Amino acid sequence: MARQSRKKSNSKLWFLVHSWLALPIWFFVLIVCFTGMLAVVSQEIVWLANADVRASKPDDDSQRLSYQQVLDAMHKAEPELAVRFFSQPDGSHFALQASVTRADGTNALLYVNPYTGAIQGQRPDFDFEAFTRALHGWWLVPFSNGYSWGWYLVSLLGLPMLASLVTGLVVYKKFWRGFFKPLRTGHGPRIFWGDVHRLAGVWSIWFIAVIAITGTWFLIQAILADNHVTISSEPIVPVIAREQVPRTADGGPAPRIDLDQAARIASQKIPGLDISFISLPATAYSHYSMGGRGWYPLMFQTAEVNPYTRNVDSQFLLGDRSALEFVTESMRPLHTGDFGGLAIKLIWFFFGLVLTLMVFSGLLIWTKRTTQATLAALKRGERPARKRATASPTTLEAQP
Amino acid sequence: MSQTDTLPPSGLKQLWLKWRFHLNILLILIPLGFMPKYFADASLFRGDSGLGANIVEGIQVGRWTLDLAELRDEAPRAEGPAGYFKAFNAACTSCDEGVKATYLRVGKPRSLRAAGTIFFGAPARMGTSLPIPPRTRPDADIWITIEGWDGKMYQAAVPLAKASPATAAWLEKQGGNK
Numbered sequence: 001m002a003r004q005s006r007k008k009s010n011s012k013l014w015f016l017v018h019s020w021l022a023l024p025i026w027f028f029v030l031i032v033c034f035t036g037m038l039a040v041v042s043q044e045i046v047w048l049a050n051a052d053v054r055a056s057k058p059d060d061d062s063q064r065l066s067y068q069q070v071l072d073a074m075h076k077a078e079p080e081l082a083v084r085f086f087s088q089p090d091g092s093h094f095a096l097q098a099s100v101t102r103a104d105g106t107n108a109l110l111y112v113n114p115y116t117g118a119i120q121g122q123r124p125d126f127d128f129e130a131f132t133r134a135l136h137g138w139w140l141v142p143f144s145n146g147y148s149w150g151w152y153l154v155s156l157l158g159l160p161m162l163a164s165l166v167t168g169l170v171v172y173k174k175f176w177r178g179f180f181k182p183l184r185t186g187h188g189p190r191i192f193w194g195d196v197h198r199l200a201g202v203w204s205i206w207f208i209a210v211i212a213i214t215g216t217w218f219l220i221q222a223i224l225a226d227n228h229v230t231i232s233s234e235p236i237v238p239v240i241a242r243e244q245v246p247r248t249a250d251g252g253p254a255p256r257i258d259l260d261q262a263a264r265i266a267s268q269k270i271p272g273l274d275i276s277f278i279s280l281p282a283t284a285y286s287h288y289s290m291g292g293r294g295w296y297p298l299m300f301q302t303a304e305v306n307p308y309t310r311n312v313d314s315q316f317l318l319g320d321r322s323a324l325e326f327v328t329e330s331m332r333p334l335h336t337g338d339f340g341g342l343a344i345k346l347i348w349f350f351f352g353l354v355l356t357l358m359v360f361s362g363l364l365i366w367t368k369r370t371t372q373a374t375l376a377a378l379k380r381g382e383r384p385a386r387k388r389a390t391a392s393p394t395t396l397e398a399q400p
Numbered sequence: 401m402s403q404t405d406t407l408p409p410s411g412l413k414q415l416w417l418k419w420r421f422h423l424n425i426l427l428i429l430i431p432l433g434f435m436p437k438y439f440a441d442a443s444l445f446r447g448d449s450g451l452g453a454n455i456v457e458g459i460q461v462g463r464w465t466l467d468l469a470e471l472r473d474e475a476p477r478a479e480g481p482a483g484y485f486k487a488f489n490a491a492c493t494s495c496d497e498g499v500k501a502t503y504l505r506v507g508k509p510r511s512l513r514a515a516g517t518i519f520f521g522a523p524a525r526m527g528t529s530l531p532i533p534p535r536t537r538p539d540a541d542i543w544i545t546i547e548g549w550d551g552k553m554y555q556a557a558v559p560l561a562k563a564s565p566a567t568a569a570w571l572e573k574q575g576g577n578k
Contacts, residue, residue: 026424027427027428102524140435254549282521
């Protein structure tokens with residue numbers, strides 16, 4: 001009897017902890033979940049809204065152009081453009097993106113058709129993708145000295161999230177039987193939202209765990225970076241030595257290999273290197289830098305090709321990573337769901353929606369129940385022990 | 401349950417309810433407050449707000465003319481053990497021809513090998529991050545060095561106090577501490 005009542009009061013405590021976790025910042029948590037859900041599919045939303053970012057084939061048997069062919073086409077259309085960087089978003093339905101500097105000193109991101117090289121448009125001043133990510137990731141607080149404190153604010157939520165998962169599973173008796181429990185309507189909103197909360201909860205155990213753990217990693221990452229601790233084994237690429245840049249007879253610029261030659265050299269040296277982004281040398285002593293996903297889609301492989309000597313001066317492949325890096329570098333894609341095309345993104349989006357709904361239903365339950373339960377618990381503390389066993393007017397079990 | 405409803409609300413609960421409400425509002429106000437800064441920064445990096453702050457125009461370096469600006473009108477930023485850095489931008493449309501590299505340094509470089517930090521990017525908008533030793537004299541000059549494809553070196557100097565008054569003021573303060 002005594003043990004049972006201790007057990008019961010323990011579960012009451014767990015329940016109260018669970019109930020108070022998201023509060024009093026529920027609205028903040030709600031917006032973070034909501035913007036995170038949007039950020040996952042922000043690229044697709046832009047694709048739907050803006051025809052410029054779509055890679056439309058002019059006809060069925062059109063072939064994709066090479067990077068150099070695209071560059072040539074762009075220079076033909078706008079000779080003054082200085083292209084700095086090409087990047088192909090994950091998915092062939094997306095237009096190629098080109099970072100450029102114009103003669104007037106402005107930078108732009110251009111959407112280029114990968115089949116024709118036509119410049120279809122430019123990223124608008126209001127960049128929906130970047131905005132939702134900045135709002136979700138660091139609450140728009142600028143990075144002025146190391147990580148933004150907004151980053152800490154958001155990533156700290158990983159801890160209460162993890163705690164609500166654990167306490168939620170503790171208070172939800174036999175949660176493994178809850179996967180197919182029907183929602184009870186007609187018993188009032190408290191019962192209904194309670195059922196929604198539990199059903200959504202058991203189905204998203206894995207997702208909450210993933211998001212909470214990776215979110216907590218973002219916190220750790222910021223702490224490490226702000227204390228100048230690095231666990232990266234990525235080589236620091238030195239600039240090209242002065243002697244490797246040839247002198248020309250007429251005092252003109254030294255000839256460089258072109259983008260396609262650079263890409264070919266890297267692909268030959270590194271079998272299986274997928275080149276989904278490539279940057280042009282940013283100075284006379286800089287490399288062509290390129291990279292893409294390897295067989296393990298959560299991480300990127302990169303290579304630096306010397307435009308004068310044609311050597312691959314530096315590379316960072318999957319095999320170069322330490323075991324720890326496999327874990328830490330996987331954290332970001334696991335959080336954002338951008339490692340397996342549209343299907344994975346839609347799963348992440350759906351569970352992001354469910355998570356947002358969990359915060360919302362949790363709040364509804366809280367307003368109806370926790371205030372009363374807390375008051376009752378406080379009151380019980382003031383009462384004689386004899387009465388305590390029967391005093392609770394509200395059910396504190398998670399299962400009504 | 402009716403008992404709890406009829407209890408007079410305690411002072412603690414009152415305070416809590418009020419505080420909870422304000423904490424939510426406060427958290428939502430943060431991104432709203434930073435939104436103008438966010439869009440101003442986006443515009444700054446796009447170059448839509450010009451080259452930067454305190455632009456020094458028409459600096460003659462050899463046969464080229466260059467504009468120099470600090471990215472932000474502010475003191476150098478600490479970058480951990482590497483020390484303090486100041487971001488500068490430069491524009492030199494005539495540099496398309498003949499220029500191999502452009503460098504920036506506090507104090508006059510003795511040779512091309514010590515010309516300073518290299519400017520990255522297209523001549524129309526290049527950027528570099530200049531290390532500022534805290535012991536620098538506030539009246540120091542910053543030197544722009546252009547390395548030509550002909551192997552020659554071309555130089556010009558700008559008073560640091562003119563290119564970045566905030567840095568000069570910061571150095572003044574640093575000197576006071578030492």
